Amino acid sequence: MTLTPNNPRLLTPGPLTTSHETKEAMLHDWGSRDQNFIDMNRQVRDRLLAIANASDTHVCVPLQGSGTFVVEAAICTLIPSDGKALILINGAYGRRMVKILEYVGRSYVILETPEDQPPSIDVLDQTLMDDPEISHVLTVHCETTSGILNPVEEIARTVKAHDRFMIIDAMSAFGAIALDAAKIPFDALMASSNKCLEGVPGMGFALIRESVLAECEGNAHSLSLDLYDQWQAMEINSQWRFTPPTHVIAAFDAAMKQFEAEGGVVGRHKRYSRNCRILIDGMRELGFKTLLSDNLQAPIIVTFKMPADPAFDFEVFYNHVKESGYVLYPGKLTVAPSFRIGCIGHLDAEDMYAALAAIRKILADMGVKNGAPAAT
């Protein structure tokens, strides 16, 4: 699709740029009881399990809504009213899970680290040792707030060594960063249609260990968010309980075929890593500094510190970049004034080079000599 100010490339963490093929897959109306739709739904669910190598152990339960809906649904379905959660926080999505726990009235404790630091495995180990009441541990795979990659494998192994349940918000990583159920023993993982799998927004899904979900009847306080009920109903007749997001599923089906053609997680990781490398190298050439060191950086979204040059004004910069066809993402970090640029979605090296060229020109027009932040 031609790049124009009204039809920009989204350098954001979702919704994100989708392919023409994916958009085109929505030019049809499906009845929810239509066999073609039922087959498509089944295939989407099976493919999602296969991506995590979880077909034999887990079930895929889809849910209407944005990613947060399925996070809330998984939390209220999996954690019983007498359960206790431990949330590992280093950004807004960890904090959002705390807010959900407040709403659903489950007890919890937190382990928080700054947005540019992963949780400490030793502290996690000690916390689980000291508090046998903690039943479930919640973590975020890639914390989209900063773009930090959390060590989910070590976290999950530690949680399992203490025989607790492991729940992972893998929203912004699933499909681009390998997460194999045989290596990372998770009980539930949540993600959505509109992030690294490059579908359109409208549904989330949870991959849940079947033996765990089977014990979850009656936990949820909400009918529409009850993943046990959603799963049971779908098991019986392969249909959704309530109106399914038919067009979203059709687009997701098309997006997943493209994902497989690209080489699955390996192929997608390769393209996003290249996008990320080009972006970071190009921005560093302009003097910008990333919040995270390269070893903590996931190839999903990059946080850049705000330049100190007095000629720089983020509002003006953002608007000019948008006019040239690229949408950036303002930061909402507490550790440093910053902004973010995503490298996921239907974007390739050429898009990243073109975005960098636009950024370079806009900075020059603004009279910004250097993107370096204030010395700390």
Ligand SMILES: *Cc1c(COP(=O)(O)O)cnc(C)c1O
């Ligand atoms: C995008 C995202 C979500 C879900 O956000 P929605 O706006 O509800 O789709 C949850 N967790 C993480 C880590 C995310 O990146």
